[in-house]
Amino acid sequence: MHMFLLVALATATAWDVELACLDTAEWSKYHAAYEVAARATALEGSDRAVSRASLGKELLARTSNVTEVLSCNVGVVAGYYLLAHLVSQEVKSMNPGNIFGLKPFEHRTGLAYRLLQLALIFIFTLRNANRIPSGPAQAWGVTEHHIIPALLQMRRGQDEWLKNHVQRLQPISPSFRDPNLNIAIVSICAYPADHPLVLPKLTPANRETYANRHGYALRVHLEHPIIGAHGLGVQHAKLATVLAYLQSNEFDWVAWLDCDSIIMNMNRTLDSIIYQYTQKRAEAEMEAGLKEAKNPAPVCGEKLDMPDLLIGEWSDSWVTDDLREESLIRIRRGELAMDSSAVWAEAPQIGLVQGEVQGNQLEMDFGDAKLQAEIQWNITGNGAVELLWENGARWVHRVDHQSCREPCRAIGPGCDSQLLDPEVNLLITEEGWGLSSANWLIKRSAWSMKFLHDALTAAHVELQLFGDQDAMILHLMNRQALEVVQEPSLEDATLYQDPLDAHAAVIPQFELNAYDALNALTMECDAFVEGDLLVTFPQCKEAEGCNDVFELAAEYANDDGKLLEPDAGAWWRRQESTPKWSRYSQLSSAALRIFGPRPLIREVYTQEQQLRKRCRSTSFCMRRADAAHLLTF
Numbered sequence: 001m002h003m004f005l006l007v008a009l010a011t012a013t014a015w016d017v018e019l020a021c022l023d024t025a026e027w028s029k030y031h032a033a034y035e036v037a038a039r040a041t042a043l044e045g046s047d048r049a050v051s052r053a054s055l056g057k058e059l060l061a062r063t064s065n066v067t068e069v070l071s072c073n074v075g076v077v078a079g080y081y082l083l084a085h086l087v088s089q090e091v092k093s094m095n096p097g098n099i100f101g102l103k104p105f106e107h108r109t110g111l112a113y114r115l116l117q118l119a120l121i122f123i124f125t126l127r128n129a130n131r132i133p134s135g136p137a138q139a140w141g142v143t144e145h146h147i148i149p150a151l152l153q154m155r156r157g158q159d160e161w162l163k164n165h166v167q168r169l170q171p172i173s174p175s176f177r178d179p180n181l182n183i184a185i186v187s188i189c190a191y192p193a194d195h196p197l198v199l200p201k202l203t204p205a206n207r208e209t210y211a212n213r214h215g216y217a218l219r220v221h222l223e224h225p226i227i228g229a230h231g232l233g234v235q236h237a238k239l240a241t242v243l244a245y246l247q248s249n250e251f252d253w254v255a256w257l258d259c260d261s262i263i264m265n266m267n268r269t270l271d272s273i274i275y276q277y278t279q280k281r282a283e284a285e286m287e288a289g290l291k292e293a294k295n296p297a298p299v300c301g302e303k304l305d306m307p308d309l310l311i312g313e314w315s316d317s318w319v320t321d322d323l324r325e326e327s328l329i330r331i332r333r334g335e336l337a338m339d340s341s342a343v344w345a346e347a348p349q350i351g352l353v354q355g356e357v358q359g360n361q362l363e364m365d366f367g368d369a370k371l372q373a374e375i376q377w378n379i380t381g382n383g384a385v386e387l388l389w390e391n392g393a394r395w396v397h398r399v400d401h402q403s404c405r406e407p408c409r410a411i412g413p414g415c416d417s418q419l420l421d422p423e424v425n426l427l428i429t430e431e432g433w434g435l436s437s438a439n440w441l442i443k444r445s446a447w448s449m450k451f452l453h454d455a456l457t458a459a460h461v462e463l464q465l466f467g468d469q470d471a472m473i474l475h476l477m478n479r480q481a482l483e484v485v486q487e488p489s490l491e492d493a494t495l496y497q498d499p500l501d502a503h504a505a506v507i508p509q510f511e512l513n514a515y516d517a518l519n520a521l522t523m524e525c526d527a528f529v530e531g532d533l534l535v536t537f538p539q540c541k542e543a544e545g546c547n548d549v550f551e552l553a554a555e556y557a558n559d560d561g562k563l564l565e566p567d568a569g570a571w572w573r574r575q576e577s578t579p580k581w582s583r584y585s586q587l588s589s590a591a592l593r594i595f596g597p598r599p600l601i602r603e604v605y606t607q608e609q610q611l612r613k614r615c616r617s618t619s620f621c622m623r624r625a626d627a628a629h630l631l632t633f
Ligand SMILES: *[C@@H]1O[C@H](CO)[C@@H](O)[C@H](O)[C@H]1NC(C)=O
Pocket: 065, 066, 067, 068
């Protein structure tokens, strides 16, 4: 193996043909570090750590001028991939049994996850339909087949973590407004006058209604703005435009919204999103980001996940006080994680009995009789959860008798800018394949302007194959992740913490970027739920099939009479379900596409896929498939 490497290095032409890498001293040095690290995957401990650190150092040097990546593109992808592999091995050795970690880390794999995202943006620059050409792929020992599925799985872990994290923050009502905040909404809806898409007609009005409702400034460009860098391509106008508005000093925050996102809940404020997600990180989390902190009290009105709510100790109101301790009932989950509705209860007076949760009903089989109980969340009283049995018995959950937390509804004590972390400047979402540049919020600050400027330079000057999204990803995590990788020993904390720039906060996708139900299904991410701020339609570029969908969304948005529950859109109320809107119909494909619900659209989608497969060749079926185009892309 070693001999072979020396020979390969000596014959320069073979070297650069196989590896698709420019034959320079810098890339040879990089390749050598890569080879050492590749062998180190089989090693333990400090040898592995040394070669990991040295590859990280080389990769950072090789990517600091991003133009140069193109002279050894596959090698760069391979570098990130190998580093992620080395890091995941460390995750695995700390948590054997699950390569992506186990609780109490909530499946978070921060460092490996970010490294794979970086690998992906350089798979895009290969411009080869997301595939690594097989020759160099083999020479470097890298494959895209592992990268994308691993990213999807790790994102689920990040989501879990985020869900847990938000529960520890002060809840903010979706209508919260800070009148001192000066917010601008910026969009570019530049389409030629005869363009068949209805978006340039719908979106500006949709933005205007919303901005007027809350007193936000609105800057919708119907033509490509000529601001920022000279000769700027349309592709990078987003970064330049937002940068120009930050530089104008007129606004505290700028919200960038893509033209194909339609605001659906006019009552939902941007302030509420800013206040919810730029909060100072909890003390305990700062320490390590890991320790299993106690669950905070639920938010008043929170929809809790039923089986979880039942787990723990219960006291039976029929038992007298002196016997209470010894007759506590313990409820736990079923043994099989798959069977999420099964629970077990155990106590001396009942033995071990099995039960099942359906909605807010619990049924238990006590041997001589099956009994039903209603699960009640006692909001008015002590905040405890109670089981009210049909025979009159009452079990009370011992949950420290904490009461629920009221969300902030307006500026006031405990609900003001003291909550906020001045360091958090960017709120952004992430979907299947990484951070999204579709809709985001950015604060006026020196950091933000430098960040946008650097990203713009990367995409516009240094590597024009980059979209604005790739450039943002590069500047939010490349140096940050590759510096962590160089640490001689990676502790639990560094492995799990997200190396994303601390000025940016990833927020739940549904807050700024909920997908239409069909795309949410195929891309396994958050679907629009009534109450969400907006809906976005990735992949909807054709007038036929898409205009109906956009028009229905705008109609929903404009319907002031629609009934939304209090705090609709709040994370603690949100649940996918059948929409309640009076004009929703399951027979309308536009309605199904926007609102789902997910089980129904899954069924329709699967049927159509089967139909397509069965009769791909006949013209009759082609026409059927055309009609199906309404639902598929
Ligand atoms: C980056 O690399 C390219 C290609 O080698 C080169 O032309 C350019 O001058 C470099 N940029 C900087 C800032 O060094």
